[in-house]
Amino acid sequence: MQKIVFDHVTKYFGTAKAVNDAHLTIQEGEFFTLLGPSGCGKTTLLRTIAGFYRQEEGDIYFGDRKINDVPTHERNIGMVFQNYAIFPHMTVFENVAYGLKARNVNKKETEQRVMEALEMVQLQHLRDRVPSNMSGGQQQRIALARAIVIRPGLLLMDEPLSNLDAKLRIKMRSDIRRLQKELNITTIYVTHDQEEALAVSDRIAVMSEGIIQQIAPPEDIYAYPANQFVANFIGTSNFIEAECRGSKSDQSEAEIRLLGTSFRLPILKPYEGKSMFSLRPERIRLESENTGENLIRGTVESVTFLGEKVSYLIELPNGFVIDVQEHAVEPHQLRKVKQVVYVNLQLDKATMFDESGKEAVYRASR
Numbered sequence: 335m336q337k338i339v340f341d342h343v344t345k346y347f348g349t350a351k352a353v354n355d356a357h358l359t360i361q362e363g364e365f366f367t368l369l370g371p372s373g374c375g376k377t378t379l380l381r382t383i384a385g386f387y388r389q390e391e392g393d394i395y396f397g398d399r400k401i402n403d404v405p406t407h408e409r410n411i412g413m414v415f416q417n418y419a420i421f422p423h424m425t426v427f428e429n430v431a432y433g434l435k436a437r438n439v440n441k442k443e444t445e446q447r448v449m450e451a452l453e454m455v456q457l458q459h460l461r462d463r464v465p466s467n468m469s470g471g472q473q474q475r476i477a478l479a480r481a482i483v484i485r486p487g488l489l490l491m492d493e494p495l496s497n498l499d500a501k502l503r504i505k506m507r508s509d510i511r512r513l514q515k516e517l518n519i520t521t522i523y524v525t526h527d528q529e530e531a532l533a534v535s536d537r538i539a540v541m542s543e544g545i546i547q548q549i550a551p552p553e554d555i556y557a558y559p560a561n562q563f564v565a566n567f568i569g570t571s572n573f574i575e576a577e578c579r580g581s582k583s584d585q586s587e588a589e590i591r592l593l594g595t596s597f598r599l600p601i602l603k604p605y606e607g608k609s610m611f612s613l614r615p616e617r618i619r620l621e622s623e624n625t626g627e628n629l630i631r632g633t634v635e636s637v638t639f640l641g642e643k644v645s646y647l648i649e650l651p652n653g654f655v656i657d658v659q660e661h662a663v664e665p666h667q668l669r670k671v672k673q674v675v676y677v678n679l680q681l682d683k684a685t686m687f688d689e690s691g692k693e694a695v696y697r698a699s700r
């Protein structure tokens with residue numbers, strides 16, 4: 335168990351920066367996830383931690399120890415990958431014992447530690463089977479047992495669940511989370527699946543084009559996205575253009591014009607110009623009657639029943655269409671296509687970004 339520090343780490347492939355100035359600290363026992371679309375640099379960052387790649391710039395520390403030049407096998411890391419990487423001709427027991435053999439652990443201790451690890455992943459009863467005729471989920475449990483049996487200081491996982499079917503992924507991710515907390519083992523987890531990241535992580539680093547865009551706990555990443563990329567990548571957002579005019583006398587408040595209406599909001603920094611609101615579909619309210627101020631008349635374009643929720647596409651007067659989600663109700667209470675509704679955008683609960691999308695100008699208070 336140890337904390338991991340990246341001090342301005344950059345990794346090039348040719349002239350391209352696959353990881354660009356990563357600067358962060360992962361705490362002891364933390365479940366930390368690197369999340370982002372394909373090609374954003376998550377695997378490169380993970381491989382740099384493992385020592386498979388050497389960064390061109392910056393330093394990596396395990397605790398107080400700089401490990402830039404420490405070879406992989408001396409970093410005391412357990413690893414689990416997407417493709418299991420287990421030996422098909424060896425038994426489950428032999429697969430898990432492999433890393434202990436390499437470390438010259440004696441027979442008695444090996445037996446005890448392997449069985450302990452197999453119990454943790456609930457495979458003790460299959461110790462003498464060969465993995466080739468076992469399910470994907472079972473094979474991934476073997477890989478997990480093999481990673482933890484060496485008692486690593488750091489556990490690295492790269493898309494460990496992506497070869498499993500949807501139901502099994504959910505079961506396995508909660509097993510991984512439970513085991514990680516039981517062992518209190520610092521873990522860095524790579525995924526492109528935002529739901530998985532939100533479900534298992536203590537904190538998430540969202541990456542795009544080699545750059546870490548935001549580091550925060552799952553709830554904050556969702557509710558307070560740092561920029562437009564994060565707002566777009568995590569969950570669903572409606573993006574609505576607006577015009578922001580900072581008041582001359584009081585720069586902390588601005589007049590906002592959006593969809594033909596005008597209102598005032600406190601802003602985070604003086605800003606004048608085009609801006610973009612990001613609104614979560616479940617934060618927008620629909621009313622059947624025009625009950626008051628700040629409501630925009632709209633028409634239901636489509637109704638999609640999603641089980642727990644219902645998604646309505648609502649057309650606003652200028653032809654702009656937004657997605658609004660409400661908790662599901664009795665079927666006869668569902669809103670109907672072509673029905674007129676009054677939309678309360680609840681902009682005070684939204685986030686507004688500057689024209690570049692790189693910075694928030696307004697966000698809901700916590």
Ligand SMILES: Nc1ncnc2c1ncn2[C@@H]1O[C@H](COP(=O)(O)OP(=O)(O)OP(=O)(O)O)[C@@H](O)[C@H]1O
Binds near residue numbers: 352370372374379526
């Ligand atoms: N060995 C390599 N040589 C050259 N370029 C590479 C190499 N490995 C990765 N890259 C490039 O570096 C960038 C980051 O790749 P990386 O594999 O880290 O992304 P990723 O986020 O893990 O994507 P994925 O989810 O698809 O694995 C990409 O542009 C990729 O093409």
